[in-house]
Amino acid sequence: MEQAYAVEDLIGGIYDAAADPDMWANAIGQIVEATGCRTGVFYEHDLATHQSQPLGFHRFNTEFMQEYVAHYGALDPWNARVMQWPVGVAAPTYALMPEEEFRRTEFYQDYLRRTGAFYGLGGLVERADGRIAVFGVQRGYEDGRFSAESVALVGALMPHLKRAYRMHSAIGQARRDRETFEETLRLVPQSVLIVDRDARLVFANDAAGRMLAAGDGIRLSAGRLGAAHRDDREAFAALLNPAGALVETGAVAALRRPLNRRPLLVQAVPLRINGRFDPAGRIVLLIDLDPPARPSPDRLAALFGLTAAEARLWADLATGATLAEIARRRQVSVNTLRVQLAKLFDKVGVHRQADLVRRAMELRGPEPER
Template sequence: MDQSEELSELISGIYDAALDASLWKEVVGKAARFVGGPGAAIFSKSPVAANGNLHCEYGTDPHYRQLYFDKYLALDPATTGQYFADIGQPIAISDLMPYSDFLETQFYKEWVQPQGLVDFVSAVLDKSVNNAAMFGVFRSEREGIADDEMRARMRLIVPHIRRAVLVSGLIDHKSAEAATFADTLDGLGAGICLVDATGRIVHANVACQVIFDAGDFLSAAGGRIVARDVKINQALQEVFAAAGSGDAAIGTQGIALPLRAADGACYVAHVLPLTSGARHIAGLAYAATAAMFIRRAALDTLSPPEVIARTYKLTPTELNVLLAIVEIGGVPEVAAALGVAETTIKTHLGRLFVKTGAGRQADLVKIVAGFATPLIA
């Protein structure tokens, strides 16, 4: 199987997993092999609360997996930088800090090295004020640190994983196990509409019909979906047409399309192709090429750390040190908590003083406290 065939099969499996959660582990394993690593995971974590959750994994050690969430997440020097990365952008350790510094951390010496790992390339799938959902692939000593080919392969599949994860989150899989496809759609709280390649509506669930009847940001005109916003309407028609050409053709189109109601309420639409894999059966049954999922969107609010980082133009490592200074205290304590040398913390502290205009650590604490939402619960 050449790369194009492998990619096509993988993308098809990714989208099947959006509707059948039992397929995720197998799909994540295939994604790891395609990108070039022994293991991979879909997970979420917070740089503020230093906690997280594993949603799906393949090829990771159960013992070290538990250790990470129990102890080493708080010591992981990559967490803050991963959270602030652009959605969908592959990020390796060397993108966040000098690799030589990473080798000196407690996290590397006690958690990474014992497993024979050398790198981890992640991409943000979605984020909230305090949390980020990510997909990442590990690199072992055999594969070496991340290279351009690995990054390129990540870019090929991350948009599809993101779409599948976002759609999967809208479906109550447990209640849908024994239901037909139409019954599943009709029982969901999100608006769901099946369309053909021309945007013709072939099935709309109750929640979607309510949206159409309101005739606000989306309506049904002549049996086809029409968006009030001209640019969004054009994007929808293009993604519906692309879905008719198969999974790979849809690419990054139709992921989190923004929709705004007249009263200012924000909604988001995700388009899932129905032309390949297990979804093909449902598509044929309804003469549909795509399913559009519509949900109310949360306010796009920056987290307090992100506001601070943007205000003072801090790097992820500098922000990490700043938060640690506020939460933990002095240089020795922060160095011990982050697993690096005191001289390293002093270097970053000096840069923080220059960028923020602070003259001492107490001033840094006051700066952070001056932002609207406290960083420490």
């Protein structure tokens, strides 16, 4: 039975889920109840690999969704039919495929029938970068077809689902980039720190943590970073406020160290996000940092049986480049790189970009002479 929900509440739940992925199940559940349905799901489908990944679902158990990801998503006839439907337009599944034809599919007989679902209502939320995002709510055969009000409601929600999906994707990519960035920095042997303009410590890799613990040129006091030697504190404070020409390249200071060791060279560079200075004013401190050596693609290819393109992609990722940057440089699509990346994961035996970078760091070495 359809439940009365204010459209504003449903829209608010969608945008809440865009910011917090754990809330997708609740947002989908509200739409399920508002349309008198049994279940609901919002998922991504990769057109190259034919793999699906749920963003959120309601009244499907986790094991059932894992089966969809592992096998049945590739057999879902609605995925193929919805590709012919305009983006952002809600439609019942019987408008996409005759009921009797759907009933005979392996997808329905071996998979969906176990849930009691037969009819679906939803559509293509987004198509971009070789992926589609699909939203749908489902009813049983005995529940009958969807009311005109339910079709209109889901149709009204589709533009908001699209915007929320874009927000969700952007936030997720930023989170993954940050995790990969931090995990990569933890592996480098030189010390790297990130602070705000008030010198509060935001991040320190393992090497920097050891340096701070030893008071080796720098120290941490009440959560703020400073020079270990009192005569260097003014020079260190100036690092956090680079001005004029130094705003682009950062400033450098030589700090005193214990036991008359050579000075500690510290370079401060304002952090950039998408080409612009970080509005939070965060600064990266590079301490005696040498640029990471690019691993040899030839060596990676020989060790793991990679194609030349896969080996070059791995080598570029190991230097901190993003898929978007590599795609622009090579003049290929991001989706092409995603396909290569999936094959890399399989051949190397890892599941994340951070793990690829870690393996490359373990194997790094200079390019062979040509």
